[in-house]
Amino acid sequence: MRYLPLTDSDRQAMLAAIGVAGIDDLFKDVPASARRQAPVDLPLHAGEMEVERRLTALAQKNLSAGCAPFFIGAGAYRHHLPAAVDALIQRGEFLTSYTPYQPEISQGTLQYLFEFQSQVALLTGMDVANASMYDAATATAEAAAMACRITKRTHVLLSGDLHPHYRSVTATALQYSGPEVEALAPDPLGTEDLIGRIGPDTACVVAQNPGFFGHLRDVTALAAACHAAGALLVVAVTEPVSLGLIKAPGQMDADIVVAEGQSIGNPMSFGGPGLGLFATRDKFVRQMPGRLVGQTVDEDGRRGWVLTLSTREQHIRREKATSNICTNSGLCALAFTIHLSLLGEEGFRRLARLNHAHAVLLAEKLGAVKGVRVLNRTFFNEFAITLPKPAADVAEALAGRGILGGVPASRFYPSYPELGEVLLLAATETTAEADMDALASALREVL
Amino acid sequence: MSNTYFTTEHEWIDVDGDIGTVGITDHAQHALGDVVFVELPALGKRVAKATEAAVVESVKAASEVFSPVSGDIVAVNDAIVEQPGLVNEAAETTAWFFKLRLADPAELTGLMDRAAYDEFVKGLE
Amino acid sequence: MAETASGNRGLMLEEPLIFELDSPGQCGVDLPEPPPVIDRLGGLERPGPIGLPGLSEPTVVRHYTRLSQKNVGIDSLMYPLGSCTMKHNPRINEKLARLPGLADIHPFQPTSTVQGALELIDLTAHWLKTLTGMPAIAMSPAAGAHGEFCGLMTIRAALEDRGDKRLRVLVPESAHGTNPASAAACGFTVDPIPATARGRVDLAALKAKLGGDVAALMLTNPNTCGLFEDEILEIAEAIHQAGGYFYCDGANYNAIVGRVRVADLGVDVMHINLHKTFSTPHGGGGPGAGPTVLSAALAPFAPLPAVVHDDKGFRLVEHAGHSGAKPCGRLKGYHGQFGVFVRALAYMMSMGADGLRQASSDAVLSANYLLAELSSDLTPSFAGPCMHEALFDDRFLKGSGVTTLDFAKAMIDEGFHPMTMYFPLVVHGALLMEPTETESRDSLDRFIASLRSLAGRARSGDAALFKAAPVFTPRRRLDETAAARTPVLRWRR
Structure with missing residues (x-):
């Protein structure tokens, strides 16, 4: 088995050093009734050539x-x-690294995430962006939950022109934690009235631009109506390339922007993995979910980067965290940032x-x-x-x-x-x- | 500070008339490490004894500050919001968190005095 | 150390931000001029510049290459990060995930044109169900924490379905922070349960906390101390008798894959981190995948979508309303982390039933080897055998003036990625080491020798060396306090 470096003589020597007779002795804490003596009923190991043959056969059943x-x-x-994107993200120092918990030897990851955060903030027209979420659908749910925390209100209003998966993920994610999610009927003509549905309990309105059915809308007046009612405006973007041509949500006074970053740097890959972009205003940063990279200096006074404001996160705040999210979409964010750097x-x-x-x-x-x-x-x-x-x-x-x-x-x-x-x-x-x-x-x- | 009382959650309260000044103890700031963020209650807010009134954070820890007694917030110390590091320098003096008007001075009984608190901390080590 | 004129130190190169390399008007992609059309923007053109820098392709390639050189991965060195499973990432996985028939397909193509993709999801699910012995699986969760959320949502939905108002979830103190955070996100309250001196769940304390309001127990097994919960059958029975569900956090499933089926442990639901057990790359923090296996009782509540198979081929169930199912909703856009499934399936096929069993055996063997060889120089927290990771605490540093953090930073100068520090929280100054099955014995021996040497230097009073470490790195210790007090989270001109 090509991925296992230990030889049988290594194994024997190591067992001897440990002072046990066989590998089964190391599994003695497993109840005997649950210990399997033989491999499970699945194919045995296979060489690269064979694995490639089997998966290529599956790939050929699809119309790409x-x-x-x-x-x-x-x-x-x-x-x-661009070819350079895929070549660069496959460098082992990026591909095979973990979350940058040791900043002295993770400056590569930390710096590109800082660049990524900056690019996302610029594209969306917002103050600050995090280091990414799973995808835009889950980011939308996180944005709605964040708006409920900030406003201490419970009504979440979803536009009928919001992507149906973002709608259902938001409704699912919030269904047991308090908020009441109102999803308007699908809006193929782009004519719905959101402003008239804002109420005193409304924590946020979630709109999308361009809409799911493609319509462009200026949400400036919607933002003003939200703010007048003490609610926030969340704007979702499914196609970030649009931000190169149309007014950014931040330029229309949105409070939180979520977007799907797949379009930039990442293949469709049958819908996953995605890249959730998440941006907001400076004043809301401590209510933001997800990882953040910040600038600092090292002991020699040289500029460097670290994970920061971590007290929002689950590994410190546990059940009081802003989200249960632990990871981000690091490698997809890298592809995004390289592609966007190439484009300029x-x-x-x-x-x-x-x-x-x-x-x-x-x-x-x-x-x-x-x-x-x-x-x-x-x-x-x-x-x-x-x-x-x-x-x-x-x-x-x-x-x-x-x-x-x-x-x-x-x-x-x-x-x-x-x-x-x-x-x-x-x-x-x-x-x-x-x-x-x-x-x-x-x-x-x-x- | 004979009018100063302590909680098992490492807050202190210094009482002058019906006004109490609340902060975290030197032991608490030391355990937290460099304080980087403080969140204080709104003026006029009513807080109940032993409930969360403020938040103090270091790089690796977040901690609630519980009000030692019930009362209405009458002042907050904006200086520690601007410069959280003050909490490390002067936790039990100038880096107080908030002042409140005591709802019920009887709640002070049951809190520790300095000697009892020092003994309590020694027991934790 | 003398400073160079450039600030570089030999091959350790300084690299500015991409924004500081801006050459306005420059572009690394040649695109054609758009055909002339009358726009359909309705006056919503973006005003003003965006502020992106302009760079040529060589500048971009060199920038990110240099950034990569400030990083380390499993490809570079031993990365014994406990509870994270930093094992070798095979490159065949990457190659296959990039086949146009797998990477260049859209989630909403007619299903007649993506039969191979649906079969691949189904086949990945089949391997995971067979390995765990569980009858059902939800493939859509995007990560471990998302799998926890999925499992707890199905539990919540199952409880609601039977009209049960249970809201308390028991979580050991040693659990990952995601466990209580996920429980809270599902509207549950979290009740911690203590550990015993043997590093396991205190069964008596657990039983005392059980009652008619307990929805579930969340238990990591092998646990975060690297130990197998040897009373697991009694634990499962107790929670079931109380009417609650048993959620197993599968973060450490790599210790037992191929040797133990979780179905035989009384588990109702468990997420599987494909980026740990099944070798898909961590990528500097994602993307991962967290498929979640379910018991027959919880299966009807699995989230959408589902891949099903009938005489007409594979289909996607994307809406509620088919027979018997009461899905808890939808947890993610589209159909799950498909690209991660490709990689995990390639790995499972490569290893096979026999190889996966050998992998968990070697992972446990290597961890016990570290535990045995380091026991006299470091202080193990619990008696062995351990499973796939060995836990030490900081008693061996007592009086030396050296902390766990200092020790870890000195390991960097020795050429290793540090182990996990200060987790789990149940021991003081934890050092949690997970070598995985993909380290050679030579590599393990060099690691052991370096740690023994460092422990000796700490004991001999060389605290200054540890306090200064690391020194042979692109950056020395960074000021995290300053970063948090005055957050600078983006570049500004």
Whole structure:
């Protein structure tokens, strides 16, 4: 077994040094009835060649996005990943290190997390960001819980244009800890009234921009209404590339911003792992969940970085911690920060404009297909259309033609028949014009 | 400080008339290490005996400060919020946390005096 | 030490922040000019610059390469961080996770186009269920703490379903901080239970705390002192008799995988840290994964989604309402940490049933070897045998003026990552060492020799050496007090 360095003679010598006859003597505290004498009923060890063969066979049963005209978004996006990103994150000193508990020999991790926090704060337009959460869905739940702690209120209002997974994760996570979560009906037209639903118990309103159905909204007035009522505004972002082109939540007075960072630096990977971005105002930092890196100096006066404000966290505060989270998404944050560093101001803005331009082109081409209606007046890189027949059937028919042509809204909202003919589509910088034409002509055949 | 009383949670209270000044003991600041953050109660807030009234944190520990008696907060020491390190330098004098108007002076009975507290701390070591 | 003009010390290179390398207008990615379109932004354009620095690709590559050189990983040295399981991370795992058929697939593709991905989740689940002997599993938790949350949510849902208002959760004092934090997040109250002088749960104290209001016991086994709870069957029986559930924290499952099935210990629910037991990389603090195995009684309450198989192939159940299930909700976006599953499955297939059993045996053997060889120089907290980690306390440093922290920092200068310090809390100045099965005997012997030497220097009164350590590192001890008193959490121009 190639991962085990001990030889049989090593094992014998070590047992002798310990003073026991055999390995079973070291397991004597396990009740005899629970000690298994033989391996469990699973395959025996296998070489690299064999493992590669088996998993490659599974991979080949999937239609990967690069092998098809591809238009799926809805919270996970396909972007081009520069080769340098993956090469750098696989350096063993990053890949195989633990949480930076020993700062003298973890300055690499600590410095890139400090850079990451700075980049996230800049993108979102906020004062401060943490070192990341599991994903945006769990970050949304954490943001709602944080707003309840700050305001000492219990009503959490979720927009109908918030990603359905963020909605259900928030409702699940908060269901036994006190708050009352009100999730509004899905809002495919982007017309819901959130301000009118803010009440004296409202701890926060959670909105999304761009919305799940793609609409852009200026939340400045919503923020003002929240603040006037003593509530906070949480803004979720599923596509952080949008922040290169549209107004940042911080520029619209949001109090907490959560976002899914996968788009920048990370593959879709069937939806996991993700990268939860979490940013807020300076005054709320002590109520923030998750790890934080701060600047300091060492004994020689040289600048360095450490984990800080740890008394918020579970390993110190235990049941009174701001969250039970222990880890973050370190390596995904590294990929994010490297990709964003490669892009820089110019590249990031151009990337955002490319995404938007491709989506506008796609909307124009699909809008010209008989029976298709684009629902959005505004959007960034994804939008919703209605079809003359069930969107789920259309998506299947397109898949049958080798086209991954969007995601039916009914997949998220099966109990809303009025959404049965709504299809969500996204375009990114990777979407070729020929792919758009292929989708449009396939739609003409299918409809 | 004959009017000073101590709790088993390492708070002290110095009583002058119906006003009590509360802080943490030198033993407590020493056990915490460098204090980096202090959170004080709001003025006018009513606190109950032996309930959380303030928070004091070092790099590796967070600790609640319990009010030794019940009462209304009449003053807080903003200096230790600005400079938490003062708690390490003068825990039992200028680095007091808050002052309150005692609701019931009878609650003082049952707290320790200096000698009893010193003995209590010795027993912990 | 003389200062150089550059501030560098040979190969120990100073590296500014990425923002301080800004060359405005520079870009490390060549993108085409967007086609001209009439925008659909509705006037919501972002005003003003964002403030990101501009850099070329060589500058970026060198920056992050230099940062990596200020780090150490398992690839670099022995990393005996107790309770964290820093074992070798095989590179075949990384290679396979990057196959386009696994990395370049979207969570909302029609399921007909991702049959291989669903089969992979199902197969990973099958291995984990078979190894633990448990009938059901929730695959979506993103980490150990998230798995705890998942387990407690299913317990809470099961209790509600039977109309039971139990809210008290018993947690040993030696538990990870995540245990009480997870319990609190599920609305439970936490009641600590003490340990015995043998480093185990005090069964009598536990029984005294049991009652009709106890929802669950959370117990790490092997426990955080590195010991197997030898009264586990009695503990399980007691909690079950009281009508509560037995949550096992699987953080230390790597000590028993392949040798003990947790189903045979009376466990109702346990999370598994794939980044510990199954070799997926810790990545400087994540991402991990915390699939959670469940008993038949708790299975109906598992969170969504679930992968199921029928004559038409694999399907994803993403909504409540199918037969018999009463899911506690959804804990995470999409379908779990898929990329981590790929790596863990590659590892399990590589090791096989026989190799996993050998791995836990070697992990326990190596920890006992450290315990035996260091017993006369350091002070073990409890009598052996231990499981996969050996716990010492700071009695051997008494009177030396050297603390556990100082000792750990001196280990860095000796070329080792320190062990876990000051955890568990139940012993004074804890030093918790977990060598794992992937250290060679030569490596273990060099570690033992260095620790003996350090212990000798501490006893001989060389406290100054320890107080100054580390000195051969990119940075010496950092001022954490200053960092916390005046937080600087981001770069500003």
